[in-house]
Amino acid sequence: MSPTLRAAADGNPLPDLHIGDAVADAVDWITDNLEGLLDGISAALTFLVDLISSILLGPPPLVMAVIFTVLALLVRSWTFALFTIVGTLLIISMDMWEPAMETLSLVLVATLIALVIAVPVGILAAQNDTVSAVVRPVLDFMQTMPAFVYLVPVVIFFGIGVAPGVCATIIFALPPGVRLTELGIRQVDRETVEAGEAFGGTSRQILSGIQLPLGLPTIMAGVNQVIMLSLSMAVVAGLVGAGGLGQEVVTSISRIDVALGFEAGLSVVILAIYLDRLTGAIGQPTGRALLTKLTSRRTAAKPAVGAGV
Template identity: 60%
Template sequence: MDGFRIPLGSWVANGVDWITANLGGFLDAVAFVVTFLVDGLTSLLLLPYFFVVIAVAALIAWVVRSWQLAIGTVVSFALIVAMGLWVPAMQTLALVLVAAVVAVVIAVPLGIWSARNSTVRAVLKPVLDFMQTMPAFVYLIPAIVFFSIGVVPGLVATVIFALPPGVRLTELGIRGVDSETVEAGQAFGAKPGQILRGIQLPLAMPTILAGINQVIMLALSMAVIAGMAGADGLGKMVVEAISTVNIAKGVEAGLGVVLIAVFLDRVTAALGTLGRNPSSLVGLLRRRRAQRQTEAVAAASVPRATTETTVVEKELQNA
């Protein structure tokens, strides 16, 4: 048994070599699309003056969460500008947003499919366990072989690492919907697609949004690892600081990652309770609309009551 060894690593390496040799056109197309999306979003974020982006981010924070978060967003982004990290911060934000969107587009349908099919669930469970437990650095090896150095291998590794929570929480949300509610929809003759769109997805939306929040946080946690693959941004600055033992540069880049993470976490977490927070702009507008409706009902009821009283008085006088 001492000489027996399963060459699993060699088999995987041969598979990677085969993919590289036979699917080069597909890999080039993926690299082109990813580069176009990330570079395009980065250019869009850097196109206006920085205070325009800060104002938009603060408005988003106020709309979905509160005016306190809006002020905190302005302070956080202003600190990023003051540290001279605006360009790498926007590069990191673009990478995280594109990776999160790709992961969500893949994760949500897989989660729905897994929740509605026990065979798919049985197949996906060990795959997701493998994806979550595999060290993130390992994903960089085949990604770099497939796509060379740059933003593409970093984004591919980020998507693979951030995907499992989105699938699991989407499945959990769909399966957690009350069975009696689903049976009531079936009793009224609703088709499976109608039940999914009209009952299961709305009721499971808070759990699905929690999964999207986790996807974004895990994508941002991969910023440093993506920097090791050559992706521009704060992660690359952290890697450079580690290689040169530059404490100041490392602390500033790490703080920039933290500030972006706090903003994204608070905004995405608030989407599940949109409109319920009285400090948010949506909550304020809803309260004002409810107040106007109450005042309108009260104003409409006063003349009616006065008219009824006048009729009664006339009848008493005639009597």
């Protein structure tokens, strides 16, 4: 029976459409025809996460705790450094250091890939109203779709493991990076941009010398949101075998283990606060000054072209 006749028989004047069937057919086509590509993506994502995880877990936990504390002191303040050392020592004492670093590695990989996509798209949307109009409903769809829905197709594409967790995290965390990058560039004073054009600056020079530096606080707010959403989704990704603190939370639920669940949740909170304060500080004048100083030192250390000739 056709959709129209079936709808009429049910007393529904509208056709009985099943959009989900079309989506399922599309997923089946991708898995049947792009298996090699999916395997390559899965291997690359797993390799990156394992690489960063091995780097974070290579030194002793106390050494890494000191490194995180020094970074907090340089970027923000001694109070933030105090919180960092207390928080990291608490994670170590709860025997949650290894899953915490696994979660951090997943978040870093997902955030990096999301920003590589989000920042250029946000710049393009800020410079072209047509692109902005096309991208906006896509971002609305990505943000309003429940997080658990993303886990269904990625498990079909990549199976159980790290790769589906990273892919679902990228999709879930990407929208605020695009939106706030576009907002940061659009809110730059038009007169400042016109002054740069009057001095003969090209579009690329104006973007890199005026719009991006002035819009950096808003862009960094987008980076902050991407990291926070990545962390929240990384925990949910424990349901598909992504490992880390998410796996500990899933295990605590399956065992009804309140102690394990609380310790894993507390570790997530500490990690979230650290990443939030750290990325938030980079967008502030103190953090930007530190980045400028480090960049200038690195530039000064390079020999000038033609030196010694």
